[in-house]
Amino acid sequence: MKIGIYGQFYHKNSETYIQLILDVLKNKKVTVFIEENFLDIINLNHEINRNFSNFETFTELDNSYDLFFSIGGDGTILKSVTFVKDLGIPIVGINTGRLGFLATIQKEEITESLARILNGNYMISERSLLTISTTPKNTEIKPKLNFALNEIAVNRKNTTSMIKVETDVNGHHLTSYWSDGLIVSTPTGSTGYSLSCGGPVIEPSAKNFIITPIAPHNLNARPLVLPDDSELTLKVSGREKSYLVSMDSRIATLENNTTIHIKKAPFTIKLVQLAEDSFIKTLRKKLLWGEDKRN
Structure with missing residues (x-):
């Protein structure tokens, strides 16, 4: 062994x-x-x-x-x-x-x-992951590390002003979140950052993703649970020229109006239980x- x-x-x-x-x-x-x-x-x-x-x-x-x-x-x-x-x-x-x-x-x-x-x-508990790509490509997001077990999140950078996150699901416009940021979480990550921002707890084997706004300024914005075969498109704008995107603990800086594509990764992580x-x-x-x- x-x-x-x-x-x-x-x-x-x-x-x-x-x-x-x-x-x-x-x-x-x-x-x-x-x-x-x-x-x-x-x-x-x-x-x-x-x-x-x-x-x-x-x-x-x-x-x-x-x-x-x-x-x-x-x-x-x-x-x-x-x-x-x-x-x-x-x-x-x-x-x-x-x-x-x-x-x-x-x-x-x-x-x-x-x-x-x-x-x-x-026993083995299989956990789904998220993967991310951007248009145009960002050199800080490494192709071999463009995934997250817990969540992918966008956050404002060097400002106290909110950002706008235009969000599409499967090519259809969902809404524009005026907030400090947005979390896209796996079921595994539902007990982490998403939970602290008011997101629901989801059993790890569930076939879902969670969209959770961070301190939304439009008060009717609420966490949303989606099937994990959904593909999300995010476009961020704000007073600053750039913002942060995190993949679990790894952080990259993106320029405003960069398009972010998020979907389920083609592999799982196996946790021993x-x-x-x-x-x-x-x-x-x-x-x-x-x-x-x-x-």
């Missing part, structure tokens, strides 16, 4: 859990490749008491990998997706911080959970549903 590992150290006591994960893998008959920069950080961290410099490193993946471990939180998974791309490698999200929607392997259960996963005792875990269970814990907080 060949496993790739990528992670970050931004959670408290991350080194303790990274040490545990690497120890577990070292005792198994698996081939481990650690992302080059992450291994450098590991070897510089004095809290990790074993040198793992004998592990191989990678800067890019290929389809020879059986699993990809993402150590951190949901943000780390979004970055992990940029390594996995369309290779179909299942991602194991190991959460070293608070409860996450994507990184569902909890730090308190690392040893047991990894043993089950390495024995093949897991243990049998007792589910989106509903995670949702209930994350949003504290059913808990009495009156005391």
